[in-house]
Amino acid sequence: MAKKIVQLLAAAGATLLLFWALSTSLGPAPPLGPLLNPASGFWASANQPEENETITIPGEALSDSVHVYYDKHRIPHIFARNTTDLYFVQGYITARDRLWQMELQTYAAAGRLSEILGERTLAYDRYQRRIGMGYAAEQALASIMSDPQTATAVKAYAAGVNAWIDQLRSAEYPVEYKILDHAPEKWTPKKTALLLKYMTYTLAGNNGDLRMSNTRAYFGDDFIKKVLDTKTDLMEPTIPASKSWEFDPVQVEQPDSVFTPSVVEHVMPYQPDPANGSNNWAVSGSKTASGHPILANDPHLNMTLPSIWYAVQLHGPHQNVMGVTLPGAPAIIIGFNEQIAWGTTNVGADVWDWYEIQFRDSTLAEYRHDNQWKSTRKRIEEIKIKGQETFVDTVFYTHHGPVVQNFPGEPMRSGIPKYHAMRWIAYEKSNEMKYFLGINRAKNYSDYRQALQHYKNPAQNWVFADSSNIAITVAGKYPAKWNEQGRFIGDGSDPKYDWQNWIPFDQIPFIKNPGRGFVSSANQNPTDDTYPYYLDDEFAPFERGRRINDRLAAMQNITPKDMQQLQLDTYSYHAKTILPTLLNYLQADTLSETGQNAYRELTEWNLKNEGNQIAPSLFAAWWDAFYSALWGDEYGTTDLPLEWPKRDETTQLIKNDSTLQWIDDVNTPQRETLKELVNRSFHGALQNLSEEYGPYGDSWKWGYVNDTDINHVGQIPGLGRSNLFTDGAGESVNAIRGSHGPSWRMVVELGPEIKAWGIYPGGQSGNPGSEYYDNMIDDWAKGELYPLWFMKNQPAKNDSVAYSIILK
Amino acid sequence: MLLALFIAVTAWLLSLFLPWWSVFIPGLIFGGLLGRSGGSSFLWGFVGIAALWLIQTLFFHIGNDGVLTARIADLFSLPAGWLVILITVIMGSLIGGITTLTGYLFRKVITN
Structure with missing residues (x-):
């Protein structure tokens, strides 16, 4: 008997042990039982039904039935009889394909990732809270909700998302919920506001004040003037120089003396990515084969799976519009309707400034401003952490904005000074939804301009075309600044350093139907120096913008195919400008065999950044080595975070003066020449390439070196696509650079019958088990754009719809 | 054999409305009712759930051409x-x- 009891206890113990082991999370891994069991584990997330069906939404949420037709790319075409139903179903349908991504993005925006991922993301969450993302989203939400039209849209969208969530059984959750062991949360309009401010963070979150201040303190004004203020001859501003500014600018008071901020130490060096960007353009009918304008746009963003974009057509009583949406927000973001088309690129204007604050004492309760002690406001941030106690953080707000770091220890982020307050455009009340709803319904140029008045941030070059007009507006809300205001850390106590006023909407740079027959932008300087306001010193290098303008100026009888080809253009204006100089100084006669091969490749190069060529790899490696040899010694003499010269500035400097003082290596007693630098960096480049890619040969081809990975949006291993072989580079129009690049390519031909093409590197489904998760990637890499099926009416019975659903 | 079949069918039925841990229940019940020896109980319980889960996983695996299985393998570095x-x-x-x-x-x- 005793033996049997022992046996039973042993077996029962083993059962319990097994149960415990399979329901417990080991390290970052999820519990295996819930994840692997076939009934409700990841297996059950494998398939998405693709059947014609009629879905009844409980609670009579819809006032009429709504038809959704999926085409062969699984783009939904939504036909609704009223606008509320339209946005409800947009929310429902988007959640059906992209729910986990929608949630992740808003958790990331709000600084709530630790609720899902535990302590490892606490520093990130804390940073998001401290730069005031929650505060910014509250401001945006208040604006959205104060307008009946936008309030209705975001509420209907939220209700649609929630209708999808409510009918989900846990076995049907997207696989990421199972891998990370969490569950969907109710969607709210606040989350849409968070998503929009997350875009502001992504696109208007760059600020160089700290690095510029340190550079001025360390190298002096002279260095800034001679190096960082270098003008590049080839820069063509977004608004052509011929535009005249016939208005009286708003006046602002400039401080009497230049404020010298204290040097900010103990912050890790950080260099912003100067190659972030996008392209858009529109050509007028005088230059096209059809006689009607053509518009093209390819926004360059971090490319992920699922993609940041989700393609949809919205057909309602007041609109028939198609394009890409941001999962989490109603309406089309980039697209076209039956009359117009629009697209965007980022404007890197300086709308994030730092102020040195003088606090009365260590409680931070009061700070000096305008010769008075003013009170700070405290905002308590509670950060929930999975499996741990809630972390409570107190953020102090001045009238400028929050004090991002006021505690000792490691800086929150590189480039964040301590006891400094930040001022950011995202804190302003703004309702970008109003713009998007307006542009979705716009019929002509005046509707476009009308809608743009509501567009505040992140500032964008919104390009426009209808059947006879083209236009571009450097749209956004900009503080009216005195020259170079906010280029350096400002004096937080002097009101003259405050943002005193705003540039009025009609003084914001724009142009309609210019004489050259096209408008374009590629993140370059918005205007030339005659524009009476200071927007920033730092915009993208000239290369992409210049190439687009050169090509468009030369082209006639343009077809949509020509515009697609231009999006794929891999020409390197950078190499065109500097490679002859480099080759000129290279001692070719004494080169090794590899060196001679490389030399020959470069001299015969057609200057195209094509994947199957070796020359782009050689040039990129050579330039990198040359750039570090030129600047690395000077910048290496300090640990302070400094502003580095841009690619096109460096190129211009070298071309202007081959005996530049910075060519000398400050670490050696002798004086180096440009020739020595060029030769040394050439050999260094070959060395670097062989260390990374083996001996000279096919493994050096640019497609391998540029190495495009499209990772999962939550960085979950296995759910991305690695090692794509592509053409393009950061300085080319086709700006594929590692995991960054054309996140959506669109070409629209205007006219009585609108025709459009588009593709993005991903797939409509967010389900990693679906063939539509990544099905467009290969065609995108090849440079193909799909003709988009823009339905005027509901499809007929014999049209090739993949499947359709009816919601009631 | 019958034991395995009972266990598999019951486990499948329970999984339709109970969470994943319901798979622990049928073995406890049918092992108690129908088990003949320690060895054979273990074996038929083993075979019963193995067969059920093999059929279920193959159903999903084949249903989406093994795409998700391959991705999960990647996730676990398999x-x-x-x-x-x-x-x-x-x-x-x-x-x-x-x-x-x-x-x-x-x-x-x-x-x-």
Whole structure:
């Protein structure tokens, strides 16, 4: 008997042990039982039904039935009889394909990732809270909700998302919920506001004040003037120089003396990515084969799976519009309707400034401003952490904005000074939804301009075309600044350093139907120096913008195919400008065999950044080595975070003066020449390439070196696509650079019958088990754009719809 | 054999409305009711859940051309998708075997 009891206890113990082991999370891994069991584990997330069906939404949420037709790319075409139903179903349908991504993005925006991922993301969450993302989203939400039209849209969208969530059984959750062991949360309009401010963070979150201040303190004004203020001859501003500014600018008071901020130490060096960007353009009918304008746009963003974009057509009583949406927000973001088309690129204007604050004492309760002690406001941030106690953080707000770091220890982020307050455009009340709803319904140029008045941030070059007009507006809300205001850390106590006023909407740079027959932008300087306001010193290098303008100026009888080809253009204006100089100084006669091969490749190069060529790899490696040899010694003499010269500035400097003082290596007693630098960096480049890619040969081809990975949006291993072989580079129009690049390519031909093409590197489904998760990637890499099926009416019975659903 | 069939069918029915841990229940019940010896109880419980989970995983695996299985294999740094099936099936069969054995031993103790 005793033996049997022992046996039973042993077996029962083993059962319990097994149960415990399979329901417990080991390290970052999820519990295996819930994840692997076939009934409700990841297996059950494998398939998405693709059947014609009629879905009844409980609670009579819809006032009429709504038809959704999926085409062969699984783009939904939504036909609704009223606008509320339209946005409800947009929310429902988007959640059906992209729910986990929608949630992740808003958790990331709000600084709530630790609720899902535990302590490892606490520093990130804390940073998001401290730069005031929650505060910014509250401001945006208040604006959205104060307008009946936008309030209705975001509420209907939220209700649609929630209708999808409510009918989900846990076995049907997207696989990421199972891998990370969490569950969907109710969607709210606040989350849409968070998503929009997350875009502001992504696109208007760059600020160089700290690095510029340190550079001025360390190298002096002279260095800034001679190096960082270098003008590049080839820069063509977004608004052509011929535009005249016939208005009286708003006046602002400039401080009497230049404020010298204290040097900010103990912050890790950080260099912003100067190659972030996008392209858009529109050509007028005088230059096209059809006689009607053509518009093209390819926004360059971090490319992920699922993609940041989700393609949809919205057909309602007041609109028939198609394009890409941001999962989490109603309406089309980039697209076209039956009359117009629009697209965007980022404007890197300086709308994030730092102020040195003088606090009365260590409680931070009061700070000096305008010769008075003013009170700070405290905002308590509670950060929930999975499996741990809630972390409570107190953020102090001045009238400028929050004090991002006021505690000792490691800086929150590189480039964040301590006891400094930040001022950011995202804190302003703004309702970008109003713009998007307006542009979705716009019929002509005046509707476009009308809608743009509501567009505040992140500032964008919104390009426009209808059947006879083209236009571009450097749209956004900009503080009216005195020259170079906010280029350096400002004096937080002097009101003259405050943002005193705003540039009025009609003084914001724009142009309609210019004489050259096209408008374009590629993140370059918005205007030339005659524009009476200071927007920033730092915009993208000239290369992409210049190439687009050169090509468009030369082209006639343009077809949509020509515009697609231009999006794929891999020409390197950078190499065109500097490679002859480099080759000129290279001692070719004494080169090794590899060196001679490389030399020959470069001299015969057609200057195209094509994947199957070796020359782009050689040039990129050579330039990198040359750039570090030129600047690395000077910048290496300090640990302070400094502003580095841009690619096109460096190129211009070298071309202007081959005996530049910075060519000398400050670490050696002798004086180096440009020739020595060029030769040394050439050999260094070959060395670097062989260390990374083996001996000279096919493994050096640019497609391998540029190495495009499209990772999962939550960085979950296995759910991305690695090692794509592509053409393009950061300085080319086709700006594929590692995991960054054309996140959506669109070409629209205007006219009585609108025709459009588009593709993005991903797939409509967010389900990693679906063939539509990544099905467009290969065609995108090849440079193909799909003709988009823009339905005027509901499809007929014999049209090739993949499947359709009816919601009631 | 019959024991395995009872266990598999019951486990499947329970999984339709109960969470994943319901797979622990049928072995405990049918091992207690039908188990003949320790060895055979373990074996039929093992086989019962193994068969059920193999059929279910293959259904999903084949249904989406093994795409998701391959991705999950990648997630766990496994070289091939079939290893995920193998691990899942082994996990299930161990649950089936041990619970059925426990059920059988429980009956032995209380009927004694």
